[in-house]
Amino acid sequence: MRSRGKNLSDGNLPFFAAGISAVIHPSNPLVPTIHFNYRYFEVEDGKETQWWFGGGTDLTPYYLNSADAVHFHRTLKDACDKHDNSYYPRFKKWCDDYFNIPHRGERRGVGGIFFDDLDSPNQTACFEFVKDCANAVIPSYIPLVQRHKFTKYTEVEREWQLLRRGRYVEFNLIYDRGTKFGLYTPGARYESILMSLPLYARWEYMHTPEENTPEYELVQVLRKPKDWLKLINEKDNDS
Numbered sequence: 399m400r401s402r403g404k405n406l407s408d409g410n411l412p413f414f415a416a417g418i419s420a421v422i423h424p425s426n427p428l429v430p431t432i433h434f435n436y437r438y439f440e441v442e443d444g445k446e447t448q449w450w451f452g453g454g455t456d457l458t459p460y461y462l463n464s465a466d467a468v469h470f471h472r473t474l475k476d477a478c479d480k481h482d483n484s485y486y487p488r489f490k491k492w493c494d495d496y497f498n499i500p501h502r503g504e505r506r507g508v509g510g511i512f513f514d515d516l517d518s519p520n521q522t523a524c525f526e527f528v529k530d531c532a533n534a535v536i537p538s539y540i541p542l543v544q545r546h547k548f549t550k551y552t553e554v555e556r557e558w559q560l561l562r563r564g565r566y567v568e569f570n571l572i573y574d575r576g577t578k579f580g581l582y583t584p585g586a587r588y589e590s591i592l593m594s595l596p597l598y599a600r601w602e603y604m605h606t607p608e609e610n611t612p613e614y615e616l617v618q619v620l621r622k623p624k625d626w627l628k629l630i631n632e633k634d635n636d637s
Contacts, residue, residue: 399439399448399450404441411442413441414439420434421433423596427558428546430457431458431566432538433458436531438450438525451516451524454511454512456493456508457539458507458508460559461616466545468630471509471630473534474531480527481526489511497509502565502568509623563596
């Protein structure tokens with residue numbers, strides 16, 4: 399918190415943290431992975447208690463489906479717009495910037511929303527916003543599962559899924575701030591901290607998908623995130 403501008407006294411300070419976190423890694427490569435985490439953190443600094451909310455929801459498909467991505471982002475946008483119309487564009491960009499794998503030049507997935515240090519306008523309003531975000535997880539994701547869960551897939555698609563899961567592992571172990579925070583917390587349950595990792599993953603040396611393939615199409619979006627808000631508006635205008 400000090401590194402992000404919080405004015406806190408030096409030394410160790412009592413703190414309290416609470417949150418809910420989940421990751422689903424489906425066996426079918428045509429069903430995307432989803433991750434969500436919403437948390438509350440406070441620090442006692444003398445007679446003052448500083449607090450903030452943080453978290454987000456993001457989608458990691460193995461094959462790009464624009465309709466899925468638009469539905470996912472639309473649902474999150476609706477949750478954000480109930481509280482502040484600036485939240486979705488701000489937190490969408492924050493998500494794209496945060497879930498970035500610099501050494502690969504790729505994002506982890508097609509994004510969603512992500513935020514930290516949310517402490518205004520007041521504690522009650524922030525909590526209501528976070529609850530609405532959490533309640534948006536199921537309607538944002540379950541329709542995608544229902545749409546694709548019975549679709550047959552090939553061994554090639556399964557291998558590509560495992561390769562993309564390798565990228566997921568790289569981000570979580572190298573860059574994710576929550577993982578680092580957990581591992582450095584005394585008495586932490588390390589199995590819980592590492593629960594976001596998939597059961598199976600794969601790496602191939604210098605692997606690059608061939609051009610004009612579905613795998614290549616996905617990577618292009620991961621390298622240059624789409625403005626899903628624009629696609630949502632275009633879809634609304636068409637209807």
